[in-house]
Amino acid sequence: MSITDSLTEIKSSLPEAVVLVAVSKTKPVEMILEAYEAGQRDFGENRPQEMRSKYEVLPKDIRWHMIGHLQTNKVKYIIDFVHLIHSVDRLELIEEIEKRASRIGRKVDCLLQIHIAQEAQKYGFDKEEIMKLIQEGAFDRFEHVNIKGLMGMGTFTEDEEQLRKEFRILKNLHESILESKNIKALDMSAISMGMSGDYALAVEEGSTMVRIGSSIFGTR
């Protein structure tokens, strides 16, 4: 199937309010342009320098989403144009984003990555840790970082029940945060979950943003 056809098919299966992030990591700019010409504007990348070089040559109304683990010393490559950083997984990273964003007078939208999978993944806050930090107001002092919601990755499995269980962890955590009535947390409306293999389940479980690569651009 062509990129345009895949996009059309996926979009038609998604509720209108769900944002589709087309994950273009490792794919050439020609393929991104094909998706762009089909109307796609949100693209996801996982390497800062790759995102930067694509940003330089592609239309400026593209919204770039950083979805991969972000090293502190690479924030500088994306800070002036990134639309949303999904993969904020430690306070030290927020501090670096705050520092760099304040220097250029920009507010940067971020999601907190939460560890929900059964498998031992390297990255993400624990859900208990996040509740504690939010209750303590740990994010309130950042003036150039807007925490807009949560992100999670399910286990790499075809076990639907397992995946639903993991997505529910994120959805329930999101509800607890909103109920906590912490003023800064009230704007945390996004839940980024779901990839090519599991996005239909993720949407059923309350995702507001799906990150889909191979089903649009082919295998990597």
Ligand SMILES: *Cc1c(COP(=O)(O)O)cnc(C)c1O
């Ligand atoms: C690569 C990647 C995706 C997209 O994966 P596909 O299976 O190709 O849809 C989504 N989220 C993250 C964090 C990724 O690294």
